Amino acid sequence: MxxxxxxxxxxxxxxxxxxxxxxxxxxxxxxxxxxxxxxxxxxxxxxxxxxxxxxxxxxxxxxxxxxxxxxxxxxxxxxxxxxxxxxxxxxxxxxxxxxxxxxxxxxxxxxxxxxxxxxxxxxxxxxxxxxxxxxxxxxxxxxxxxxxxxxxxxxxxxxxxxxxxxxxxxxxxxxLPLREIVCGLGEIIKYGIISDAELFSYLEKNLDQILNLKPESVLHVQATCSAIKAGLVSQDERESGVRVILNFGHTVGHALEAAGKYKVLKHGEAVLLGMMAESYIARELAMIDRDVYAKIVNLIRRVPLKVHVKVLRSKKILEAMGRDKKSVGGKRRFVLPTRIGHVKVVEVQDQQVIRGSLDMVTNRER
Ligand SMILES: NC(=O)c1ccc[n+]([C@@H]2O[C@H](COP(=O)([O-])OP(=O)(O)OC[C@H]3O[C@@H](n4cnc5c(N)ncnc54)[C@H](O)[C@@H]3O)[C@@H](O)[C@H]2O)c1
Ligand SMILES: [Zn+2]
Known part of the structure; x- marks a missing residue:
């Protein structure tokens, strides 16, 4: 039906x-x-x-x-x-x-x-x-x-x-195996952070329902996320403007995937870690305060992500970031949160902050 x-x-x-x-x-x-x-x-x-x-x-x-x-x-x-x-x-x-x-x-x-x-x-x-x-x-x-x-x-x-x-x-x-549900949650949480604070709080309250595939929750989340993506695509089919915000978590995420030669992390898993790293960058650049950072990281930490990221080296991840087709003239462009439900495209020069964010996700204990 x-x-x-x-x-x-x-x-x-x-x-x-x-x-x-x-x-x-x-x-x-x-x-x-x-x-x-x-x-x-x-x-x-x-x-x-x-x-x-x-x-x-x-x-x-x-x-x-x-x-x-x-x-x-x-x-x-x-x-x-x-x-x-x-x-x-x-x-x-x-x-x-x-x-x-x-x-x-x-x-x-x-x-x-x-x-x-x-x-x-x-x-x-x-x-x-x-x-x-x-x-x-x-x-x-x-x-x-x-x-x-x-x-x-x-x-x-x-x-x-x-x-x-x-x-x-x-x-x-x-x-679907649980690992694939986890991957989907990466993109779902992303939609909440980039454009829908209500979805974000819904996920805070109903994460387990989604992990257990309760139909009502899944249908709600599916329809909400589809509508967000449909709205962005309708405004900007070829990603020359607003559609770019869908890349939150993906600058670091793609680099993590590549550094592990696509064997260590699946795409959605890399996005979960990428969002943590990029939220760390936003916090270090004073774009979000500690409370917002904690909300984001706490939700992501509740997702049962079982990966071994310690094998990934920050140097390799940085190299991969440089090769990304979305990097502009060697500068690292990020989509970073300014609050839950809103993001901004920023060029980040501070290598130490970027490196710090990578160390944070690759050394993370679970
Ligand atoms: N085009 C885009 O806008 C866009 C956006 C995000 C990701 N991607 C791409 O999507 C790919 C990742 O997609 P994915 O996460 O769906 O992975 P996937 O297509 O590899 O599927 C994951 C695994 O689940 C299995 N599977 C699929 N449906 C199943 C089901 N109902 N029950 C049991 N097993 C099932 C598949 O056989 C596969 O082994 C990447 O290549 C990524 O680049 C594209
Ligand atoms: Zn993605």
């Missing part, structure tokens, strides 16, 4: 995000409603395919869709040009023309990769995002950023390409 609908407003590229539970039986009818071509490539990974592919295929076929499943192993390393190429080959061999569509069924890896394939296959075919992780439901499936990684950097090859709709069924979350 669809219980919430959030609109991304981008003129003729506008689209809805449907949020609800047990939604599979109305999927094909929604595809019809959005005029999706009847030939679809369902791109997914082997974990998700075992759980959710069959019911979706059955529903689509029942409504006259011809489906072709393209399944490969899970993992960030799949987000590559060579994997995109094997998907192109499979689609070409089966004769999918411009009147076909791509359905991305899975987490952010699938969404980014299948989205990139849809953006470029025969110069672009319609895309539907069916996110199945908490992180992809609240964040990566919304906003049209698609990409694959390059050996020289993450998300280096890609396109802005909006889906026809996003289909976020919270039922899928029940099979």
């Amino acid at each position: 669809i219980s919430r609908q959030v609109e991304v407003s981008l003129g003729e590229r506008s689209y809805p995000i449907y949020v609800g539970s047990d939604m599979v039986s109305s999927f094909a009818a929604t595809c019809d409603h959005h005029g999706l071509p009847k030939h679809v490539a369902l791109v997914t990974d082997s974990t998700v395919s075992k759980l959710y592919l069959k019911p979706l295929e059955k529903n689509l076929r029942h409504f006259g869709y011809q489906t072709m499943a393209i399944v490969f192993p899970p993992g960030e390393q799949q987000k590559s040009l060579s994997r995109a190429n094997t998907i192109f080959s499979a689609m070409l061999k089966s004769g999918l023309g411009r009147k076909s569509a791509v359905i991305a069924l899975g987490g952010g890896v699938i969404g980014d990769l299948a989205g990139f394939v849809a953006a470029t296959y025969k110069r672009g075919v319609p895309l539907v995002q069916v996110p199945t992780t908490l992180l992809s439901q609240v964040d990566s499936s919304i906003g049209g950023k698609t990409a694959v990684n390059h050996p020289l950097g993450k998300n280096m090859i890609g396109a802005f390409y909006q889906p026809k709709f996003v289909w976020a069924d919270i039922e899928c979350l029940k099979t």
